[in-house]
Each structure stands twice: as structure tokens, then as C-alpha cells.
Amino acid sequence: MKNQVYFLLIGLTLWCCKGESPEQPVFRHDIAEGPAPWTSEVFEETEADFTFAIISDLTGGERPGIYSRAVANLNQLDPTFVLSVGDLIEGGTEDTLQLKKEWDSFDARTAKLNMPFFHLGGNHDLTNPGMREFWKKRYGPRYYHFRYRDVLFLMMDSEDYSEKRMYEIYQARDTALRVINGELEGIYEESTYYNMPERRLGSLGAEQQAYFEQVLEAQKDVRWTFVLMHKPLWMREDKNGLGALEAVLKDRSYTVINGHFHSFSHRDRQGMEYYILGTTGGAQDPEDPNAFDHISLVRMADKPVITHLKLEGILNSSEPIPLAIPPGER
Numbered sequence: 668m669k670n671q672v673y674f675l676l677i678g679l680t681l682w683c684c685k686g687e688s689p690e691q692p693v694f695r696h697d698i699a700e701g702p703a704p705w706t707s708e709v710f711e712e713t714e715a716d717f718t719f720a721i722i723s724d725l726t727g728g729e730r731p732g733i734y735s736r737a738v739a740n741l742n743q744l745d746p747t748f749v750l751s752v753g754d755l756i757e758g759g760t761e762d763t764l765q766l767k768k769e770w771d772s773f774d775a776r777t778a779k780l781n782m783p784f785f786h787l788g789g790n791h792d793l794t795n796p797g798m799r800e801f802w803k804k805r806y807g808p809r810y811y812h813f814r815y816r817d818v819l820f821l822m823m824d825s826e827d828y829s830e831k832r833m834y835e836i837y838q839a840r841d842t843a844l845r846v847i848n849g850e851l852e853g854i855y856e857e858s859t860y861y862n863m864p865e866r867r868l869g870s871l872g873a874e875q876q877a878y879f880e881q882v883l884e885a886q887k888d889v890r891w892t893f894v895l896m897h898k899p900l901w902m903r904e905d906k907n908g909l910g911a912l913e914a915v916l917k918d919r920s921y922t923v924i925n926g927h928f929h930s931f932s933h934r935d936r937q938g939m940e941y942y943i944l945g946t947t948g949g950a951q952d953p954e955d956p957n958a959f960d961h962i963s964l965v966r967m968a969d970k971p972v973i974t975h976l977k978l979e980g981i982l983n984s985s986e987p988i989p990l991a992i993p994p995g996e997r
Contacts, residue, residue, distance in 0.1 A: 723752055730948055747782060751784070753825075829872075868900065876912060891919075897925060931957045
């Protein structure tokens with residue numbers, strides 16, 4: 668330690684003798700010799716990694732204030748950008764004025780983020796052809812990809828049906844809701860909508876599948892690929908599932924993330940990690956221990972380091988924090 672300080676002083680003296688002003692060292696102190704109360708003087712001055720965040724479902728009965736709190740928390744955590752896995756509005760309507768009101772509300776809250784936000788649609792956002800058209804005019808494509816540094820992101824539309832099939836699902840959903848609300852006789856679990864595979868697992872169309880196959884072919888040099896969707900297409904085992912794309916993905920490192928179930932879970936599949944996120948303000952089952960509000964923070968180092976932060980566990984000066992206990996009462 669003494670020798671390091673000595674040579675640093677010699678170097679500074681030589682610079683001064685040349686009449687030049689040397690760049691000041693980042694870390695400076697006045698301990699010239701002996702032990703020091705820190706572990707290292709080597710600092711990661713320029714980080715090669717970056718961090719991004721993911722929010723999950725807001726809807727199915729959004730609870731007020733949760734998403735706004737998440738936005739405030741994200742600004743404090745300061746990720747490079749924020750992604751979503753869909754169900755951002757209640758939707759489920761053909762009333763364009765109502766859709767505008769709901770999207771205006773979501774976008775106004777999201778605009779308070781200090782970093783870019785990437786939209787992704789879920790079944791509440793893309794319930795019928797009219798909502799598809801509304802999305803197209805406001806946000807552009809329903810599925811897309813982007814690359815940040817050497818990491819690839821596939822943003823998928825799990826509501827990828829033909830217009831005819833979309834109307835069938837929409838009408839069956841409307842009937843099921845009437846049963847739930849007591850407007851029609853019947854049992855929801857026996858309804859046509861309840862037994863449609865699209866209700867839980869969504870669908871991936873041939874055109875979208877071809878698009879992502881081309882993207883993967885053109886982006887072979889990335890070190891990691893993230894695949895985001897709303898419904899778990901990877902659970903669907905026919906041609907409308909993720910199977911064909913998983914075959915293309917098998918020779919690369921990737922992570923799959925979706926929402927929809929409002930219950931957090933994780934599993935290893937084909938040697939990779941698959942996450943189903945909980946909620947960021949959406950409806951919850953009070954009996955489900957894995958139903959909680961959270962944001963996911965992903966630090967992209969050599970491989971992803973993923974931390975799921977429960978909103979109730981993120982404390983700051985604007986949130987209720989336990990008051991200090993007076994010394995005499997401890």
C-alpha cells in the first residue's frame with residue numbers, strides 16, 4: 668500500500684514537471700501507509716452490463732394506486748428501460764371513446780417514467796378486431812423485436828388469431844361474462860369460452876412465427892435472447908404454440924417471461940428459465956400465496972441476474988416507513 672502511494676506521488680510529480688495537469692484519480696484518500704478500512708481500490712468505473720425492468724398485469728380489476736407506486740419505485744431504481752407483458756387496460760370493449768379514456772389514463776401514468784417503456788398487448792388490450800386497430804393507430808405493430816447492445820428482445824402477441832376466430836372468442840367471452848354476472852343461466856366452467864385453449868394459452872399465428880424465425884436467423888451474434896409474451900404460448904403443444912420457435916432457440920441462451928395468470932412461478936424448461944409474473948396492480952386471488960404485486964429487475968451481466976421485488980418491500984421517503992422507536996421503548 669505504501670509503495671502504491673509512493674509511485675502515485677512520483678507520477679503526479681512527473682506530470683507537474685512537464686507543465687501538464689494530470690487527470691485526478693477517481694479514488695483519493697489520505698492514508699499513506701498501513702492497513703486501510705476498505706477491501707479494494709479497484710472499481711468498475713465503466714459498467715459493461717445494464718439493467719432493465721419488467722411490469723406485469725394491471726387489469727382484470729385494477730386496484731388503484733399500485734401502478735403509480737410502481738412507476739415511482741422504478742424511477743428510484745433507475746433501470747435503462749422498462750418492458751411489459753400485457754394487460755395494461757381493462758379493455759374488452761368496442762367503444763373507442765372508452766378505449767381512449769383507458770389508454771390515456773395508462774399513458775399519463777407511464778409518462779412519469781424517466782426511461783423508455785415498451786408496450787406489449789394482452790387479452791384485455793387486444794380483445795377484438797376494433798381494439799387491434801386502435802392499438803395499431805396508437806402504438807404500431809402488435810409484435811416486434813429490438814436489440815439493445817448485444818441482447819435481443821422478442822416482443823410477442825399471444826392474441827394472434829384470425830379475425831373470424833377472434834370474434835368467436837370475443838362473443839364466447841361476452842356470453843361467459845353474462846353467466847358470471849347472473850344475466851344468463853349456466854355454469855362458467857362449462858361455458859364455451861372457459862374450454863377454449865386460447866383463454867389460457869393464447870395463440871401464435873404462422874405469419875408472426877415466420878417473422879421471429881427470420882429475426883433469430885438474422886441475429887445469431889447476440890449473447891442472450893429474451894422472449895416476452897402475455898399468455899404462456901410455450902404451454903400450448905400444437906402448431907399455434909411456441910414449440911417451433913423453441914426449436915430455433917435451442918442453440919442459444921434465452922429466457923422466456925409471460926404474465927396472464929396473476930400468480931408468480933418459475934421453472935426450468937429445455938435447460939432455460941421460464942417465468943410467469945404476478946401482478947403490478949391487477950386482480951389477485953387472496954388464497955394464492957404467489958399472487959403479489961412486484962416488478963422484476965434484470966441485470967444483464969454475463970448472464971441475466973433477475974430479482975423480483977415485491978412492491979410492499981420497496982421503502983422510500985414517499986412510502987409509509989415504520990417510525991423510529993424511542994431508545995427508552997426498545
